[in-house]
Amino acid sequence: xxxxxxxxxxxWNYNIKTLTAENSHVKKGELVVSFDDKAISERLQDRLAxxxxxRSEQENRLQQETRSERExxxxxxxxxxxxxxxxxxxxxxxxxxxxxEREKAQIDFEIASNELELAHALAKLxxxxxxxxxxxxxxxxxxxxxxxxxxxxxxxxxxxxxPIDGLVQYIPNWDGEKPSQGDSVRFGxxxxxxxxxxxxxxxxxxxxxxxTLLTEGTPVNISIDGxxxxxxxxxxxxxxxxxxxxxxxxRRRVIDLLxxxxxxxxxxxxxxxxxxxxxxxxxxxxxxxxxxxxRDDGATAAVASPESAENxxxxx
Numbered sequence: 162x163x164x165x166x167x168x169x170x171x172x173w174n175y176n177i178k179t180l181t182a183e184n185s186h187v188k189k190g191e192l193v194v195s196f197d198d199k200a201i202s203e204r205l206q207d208r209l210a211x212x213x214x215x216r217s218e219q220e221n222r223l224q225q226e227t228r229s230e231r232e233x234x235x236x237x238x239x240x241x242x243x244x245x246x247x248x249x250x251x252x253x254x255x256x257x258x259x260x261x262e263r264e265k266a267q268i269d270f271e272i273a274s275n276e277l278e279l280a281h282a283l284a285k286l287x288x289x290x291x292x293x294x295x296x297x298x299x300x301x302x303x304x305x306x307x308x309x310x311x312x313x314x315x316x317x318x319x320x321x322x323x324p325i326d327g328l329v330q331y332i333p334n335w336d337g338e339k340p341s342q343g344d345s346v347r348f349g350x351x352x353x354x355x356x357x358x359x360x361x362x363x364x365x366x367x368x369x370x371x372x373t374l375l376t377e378g379t380p381v382n383i384s385i386d387g388x389x390x391x392x393x394x395x396x397x398x399x400x401x402x403x404x405x406x407x408x409x410x411x412r413r414r415v416i417d418l419l420x421x422x423x424x425x426x427x428x429x430x431x432x433x434x435x436x437x438x439x440x441x442x443x444x445x446x447x448x449x450x451x452x453x454x455x456r457d458d459g460a461t462a463a464v465a466s467p468e469s470a471e472n473x474x475x476x477x
Contacts, residue, residue: 162327163351164321164351164353164354164355165350165352166196166346166348167321167348169319169348170315172200172201174346174347175319175347176344177195177196177341178196179192180193180341180342181194181353183329183331183339184328184330185328185329186326186329187327187328187329187355191322192321192323193322193323193353193355195319195320196319197319201319205309205312208305208309209309211305212302212306215302215305218298218301219299219301219302222295223295226291226294226295229287229291230288230291233280233284236280237281239280240273240276240280243276244273244276244277247266247274248270248273250270251266251267251270253266321353325355328355328430328431329354330355330431331352331354332354334350340353356430358427358430361422361429361431362398363383363419363422363437364418364420365418365437366416367415368414368415369414372404372416374439375397375400375418376400377397377398377400378397379397379440379441380439380440380441381394381439382395382437382438382439383395383420383429383437385429385435386435386436393426394423395420395423395426397419397420400416400417401418403416405417
């Protein structure tokens with residue numbers, strides 16, 4: 162299973178901050194690589210400061226609206242009292258008041274009625290304006306909270322954890338250079354492969370003339386190159402469906418095959434070069450001396466290859 166820099170908005174180059182040593186064994190959930198998060202951390206701190214200020218403004222806005230509602234209620238009650246006083250005075254019809262006093266009472270009543278109506282209208286306007294301002298403050302807080310959560314999630318994504326138990330191997334770039342701490346890599350460039358050693362197989366090719374000797378289940382001897390040659394037992398698990406040219410410019414016809422180890426056989430690691438022969442006939446399967454990454458461009462190296470959950474359909 163390969164690990165690569167995640168997608169981060171407005172980020173194209175990723176500086177490797179920490180990197181687990183190659184050929185080390187890791188557990189599922191263990192941190193294997195982290196990238197420099199300075200740019201995201203700075204943006205996150207800015208958003209957190211803006212969020213704190215927005216929350217303070219929202220709280221102040223709510224307090225201001227509460228105070229405004231209380232003041233409007235007091236104003237309405239005050240105008241209502243003046244209205245009732247003016248109404249009672251305007252309803253006096255006896256001759257205890259002069260004509261001018263009665264006309265003045267009617268005018269005062271109309272003024273009090275208009276002021277009460279105006280107080281109600283102002284209170285209604287203040288409620289609408291307050292609701293709008295409160296909504297704007299609330300949406301600003303929600304927007305900043307969303308941006309903060311996004312930035313925090315992006316910062317978390319810069320920490321890559323092992324999805325399985327397995328062996329760590331570095332993946333060379335296009336120039337054949339393996340990653341190291343402090344290097345800059347681009348989005349989508351695989352830098353680490355974690356292999357489940359319990360699910361290994363060997364890729365190899367055989368000459369077309371040997372095709373009749375090859376069937377699924379045919380036993381195979383696998384020899385590991387090294388200071389002490391070691392042999393493992395395996396069997397052909399899959400045969401290629403077509404015969405192809407060995408390589409560009411090499412017209413020899415070959416067939417691809419996969420070899421699985423027998424239960425209990427250990428010692429094979431991803432990238433190892435091996436030699437294989439058919440157990441019953443001692444026919445040697447075709448291999449070439451090359452590095453493990455040659456398999457990426459279609460070269461016919463017989464190399465140990467990890468079989469992950471993605472290509473087996475089984476849990477790692």
